[in-house]
Amino acid sequence: MSGRFDGRVALVTGAGSGIGAACAARLAAEGAFVGALDLRAAGARATAAAIRGHGGTGMALTCDVSDGKQVEEAVATLVASFGRVDVLHSNAAVFDQDVYGRDRELETLDTAVWDRTMEVNLRGAMLMVKHTVPVMPDGGAIVLTSSVSALVGDTVHAAYGTSKAALIGFTRYVATMYGSRGIRCNAVAPALVLTAAARRALTPAQLADKAAERLLPWPCTVEDVANLVAFLACDESRCVTGQTLVLDSGTLAHRPQHAVQQSRDLP
Ligand SMILES: NC(=O)c1ccc[n+]([C@@H]2O[C@H](COP(=O)([O-])OP(=O)(O)OC[C@H]3O[C@@H](n4cnc5c(N)ncnc54)[C@H](O)[C@@H]3O)[C@@H](O)[C@H]2O)c1
Known part of the structure; x- marks a missing residue:
């Protein structure tokens, strides 16, 4: 690895599994001292231990x-x-x-589902930025995980999608507020990434539908997200701020009406 984060200190939330674990591992592999933060102590500890097992520096934080x-x-x-x-x-x-899983249609929505989604996904990001910016004395890079669910509507997951859309606005506000201090803020918006959590959340039919929506034959992996997060976190992206970058293997780049029509016309 190139050591793009040699001597730097990184804090990754939701690092106990999936995308966060992969991003924490990538930043550590490239030289960062990594705080692996998760609600689940076992997950945070496992990620920190894996980082140390590969010769890096990882600290588990339960929060x-x-x-x-x-x-x-x-x-x-x-x-x-x-x-x-x-x-x-x-x-x-x-x-x-x-x-x-219970973030479904609005008429019967338990408002506790809406509130918890906003608390963790949106308020959580705000609190992380609020408490981290003061300890970024030499500037820094903030990356928020949004989602393609922020960019299009669906018949379910309004709370989740709305929280992720708000993060895109929040990204611009943080970039604007702290740019003069050399702090950049960007968001990544993945489509389906086949983490264990995503596999649990979606039925085989939904997974097949998502595969059919992609232009490219391959879905995004956690390593693909880690590649983009590492780029946005390192100096190679020093002029990029306030942006949301989509990783979706082409899912949102098209509106395949002709393809749908042709497939209907097929015998
Ligand atoms: N997997 C996908 O298809 C996909 C697509 C788009 C966006 N995302 C986003 O990527 C991120 C990671 O998703 P993932 O698939 O790796 O899921 P995941 O469930 O494996 O990871 C989320 C982590 O966040 C932790 N967490 C949950 N609530 C917390 C809290 N209150 N405080 C601290 N930690 C908490 C969980 O314990 C878990 O380890 C999420 O923001 C998700 O919305 C995922």
């Missing part, structure tokens, strides 16, 4: 990102060991059956 006090303490714990934060990847989101 609910929707709780301001816990976020403050987690950031302080990281800073007590490493002095500051250079990279924040705010990636934690509610993606379980109890909340995301």
Whole structure:
């Protein structure tokens, strides 16, 4: 690896599994000291241990990102060991059956589902930025995980999609507020990434539908997301801020009406 993060301190939320675990591992592999933060202590510990197993420096942080006090303490714990934060990847989101799985049509929606989604996905990102910006003395890079669900509508997951859309606006506000201090803020918006959580959340028919929507034959992997997050977090993207970059293998680039029509006309 090129060591693009040699000597830098990175904090990744939702690092206990899936995309966050892969991004934490990538930043560590390229030289960063990584705080792997997750609500699930076992997940945070596993990611930090894996980083150390590969010769990197990883610290597990257990924290609910929707709780301001816990976020403050987690950031302080990281800073007590490493002095500051250079990279924040705010990636934690509610993606379980109890909340995301019940985020369905609005007329019967349990408003607790809406509230918890906003608390974790949106308030959590705000709290992470609020408590991390003051410990970025030399500027820094913030990457938020949004989703293609922010960019189009669907018949389910209004809370999730709305929270992810708000993160795109929040990205621009953070970029605007702190640009003069050398702090950049960008978002990544993946389409389906086949993490264990995504596999649990979607039926085989939904997975097949998503495959049919892609222009490219391959779906995004956690490594693809880590590639983009690492690019946005490192100096190679020093002039990129306030942007949302989509990784979707071409899902949103087209409106395949002719293809749909042709497939209907086929015998
Ligand atoms: N997998 C996909 O298809 C996909 C597509 C687009 C966007 N995303 C986004 O990517 C991110 C990661 O998704 P994933 O597939 O890796 O899911 P995941 O469930 O594996 O990862 C989310 C992590 O966040 C943690 N978390 C949940 N609530 C938390 C809280 N309150 N405080 C701290 N940590 C908390 C979970 O414990 C989990 O480890 C999420 O923001 C998700 O919305 C995923």
